Each structure stands twice: as structure tokens, then as C-alpha cells.
Amino acid sequence: MRHALPLALAALLLGGCASHKPEDFNGTWINQEAIDAAAKGTSLRQALADHGPVFEWKVDVKNQQASFSNGFEAADGRLSANQNNWQVDFEGGQSEQLTLDGDELQASDPSGHQQTFARAKAAGAAPLGSSFEKALYQAYLGGDWKIAEGQGKGATVHFSDTGSVTGLPGPDRFALCLAGDCASMGGGNDSLWLERDQRGAPFIFKRDGDKLTIFKAVNTAQPDEIPQLAAGAQQWVLEKD
Structure with missing residues (x-):
């Protein structure tokens, strides 16, 4: 497909499987499960390994863009809609499926690996990855x-x-x-x-x-x-x- 589906059509596609509007996906989403595991006060390396590898997503439906950070590198992808959810395609053929489950964003790759993300508070225009880092620092060393x-x-x-x-x-x-x-x-x-x-x-x-x-x-x-x-x-x- 050469072009992403128009937002109106995307809304129709998503409407059959969820009550969420396309703009509900917008914003910054952080890996709260990794933060909660680290906040228990043991090995940070283990907490991140168990709940990684992605720590933050930024989704911009209007501009058909989605990006993620793994704490070291960032990847920018093109966002489009399919029958059940949003798909993010990256250079090299990598892809992720994004869905909403209540107030949580779920991301899954073709192998079936799935991660859950919570919306970051007052992220605004913060650089990609910084919202997760800020929340982690507060939970782990605050x-x-x-x-x-x-x-x-x-x-x-x-x-x-x-x-x-x-x-x-x-x-x-x-x-x-x-x-x-x-x-x-x-x-x-x-x-x-x-x-x-x-x-x-x-x-x-x-x-x-x-x-x-x-x-x-x-x-x-x-x-x-x-x-x-x-x-x-x-x-x-x-x-x-």
C-alpha cells in the first residue's frame, strides 16, 4: 500500500474492533511494568531485561508516525491502519502492531512478543525516551x-x-x-x-x-x-x- 489510509477510513476500520478513536493512540507511552519491577529495589538490569526491550513509544496519528526507544537507540516508523489495529513499519522490514486495551497501549511484533505501556504524564514535547527515564529515576532512586x-x-x-x-x-x-x-x-x-x-x-x-x-x-x-x-x-x- 503506497499511502496510509485516510484518518476517516482508519476510524471506521478500528471502530469495528474497539471503542477507541484514532487520536486516543496519540502521545507518549512508557513501560510502566519495567519501572514497577525496578522500584522493588533490586537489580535494575534484571528488571529492564525481564520487561524490555522497548521502554517508550511516541505515536502521532495525524502525521502517520510512531517511534520507540529501547534506552539506547530510537527507531522511527510509518503508521498505518489495518483491519484490527495500527501497524508501524520500520526500515529493514521490522513491524509492530499497536492496539489499545482500556487505558494501556499494547505493542506486539510478528513473533508474538507483546509489551504493555501506560500513558506518560505531562510528557509534552519531551525527547523520545526521556519520559521513561524520568519516571524510572524517580521510582528507583527518588x-x-x-x-x-x-x-x-x-x-x-x-x-x-x-x-x-x-x-x-x-x-x-x-x-x-x-x-x-x-x-x-x-x-x-x-x-x-x-x-x-x-x-x-x-x-x-x-x-x-x-x-x-x-x-x-x-x-x-x-x-x-x-x-x-x-x-x-x-x-x-x-x-x-
Whole structure:
């Protein structure tokens, strides 16, 4: 089909299978299941692996566009309607089917793998992937932490949902590793980036409920190999206030 179906016809097609209007699909949708799993306070890597690989969708029915982010890469696709739902076609032949189940967006690929997404709150024109990241930061690291061990012991540490951190001696910005090169280099470990004035380094961390232990990252690979990061000396132990 050379052109996407007009919106009026798309509405008729969808009307036979659901009570949703085409514009109900519009907006930003985040992988709330992954966020909820991470918020239990254990391994971030495991939570994301169990509920991935896609963490956010943006759907624009009027412009026949849909995009997704996996925390490392983004893909833009062309949106069209078929008999039962919306289809998103990407370069290379990849496709996804989008449907609404109540207030949730369901995305499924040809293999049958399905993921569920919740509408992001006040996403507006936020860049693709940032709404999921913001919600994850708030759920996983939100609140106040006390430095129980390490430099600055006794200080209160606060991780914001925009990537700033206060209370740690030195760094004032952080980023959790969600996917991509940082994940592969860290193996099965959780890692984060800490920096100040655009200069920083990766760290390995372990979350166990209200306890967050941060280690220096040590590269165990040979000089001619891809870096492989492991936990080195303990840097801080943070405890939730």
C-alpha cells in the first residue's frame, strides 16, 4: 500500500474492533511494568531485561508516525491502519502492531512478543525516551539517601529525575545505564555514570532494598579488547532515609 489510509477510513476500520478513536493512540507511552519491577529495589538490569526491550513509544496519528526507544537507540516508523489495529513499519522490514486495551497501549511484533505501556504524564514535547527515564529515576532512586559509609559520611544525597545529584562529594550529574554499550561492558552488573563539569567515570552499583552500594568500576579486559567493567573498591554505601 503506497499511502496510509485516510484518518476517516482508519476510524471506521478500528471502530469495528474497539471503542477507541484514532487520536486516543496519540502521545507518549512508557513501560510502566519495567519501572514497577525496578522500584522493588533490586537489580535494575534484571528488571529492564525481564520487561524490555522497548521502554517508550511516541505515536502521532495525524502525521502517520510512531517511534520507540529501547534506552539506547530510537527507531522511527510509518503508521498505518489495518483491519484490527495500527501497524508501524520500520526500515529493514521490522513491524509492530499497536492496539489499545482500556487505558494501556499494547505493542506486539510478528513473533508474538507483546509489551504493555501506560500513558506518560505531562510528557509534552519531551525527547523520545526521556519520559521513561524520568519516571524510572524517580521510582528507583527518588527520595533522600544518607551516606552511611565513604567520603561525606552523614550527608544527605538526592538524585533528581532530571539527572542531577546533590550530596555526593564531587559529582553533580548522574545517569543510569539502561542498555547499549554501557550494559554490555558491565556484564550482568548495574552501572551508572557520575560526572562534574562534563568530566566523569562509570561506577558499578548494587541495590538491595533501602541500601545502595557504589563501587569504582575496574576494567578487566586486555588493552586490545572491548572494556569489561567489574566492581572494584567500595566508594559509598547509601541508605534510604
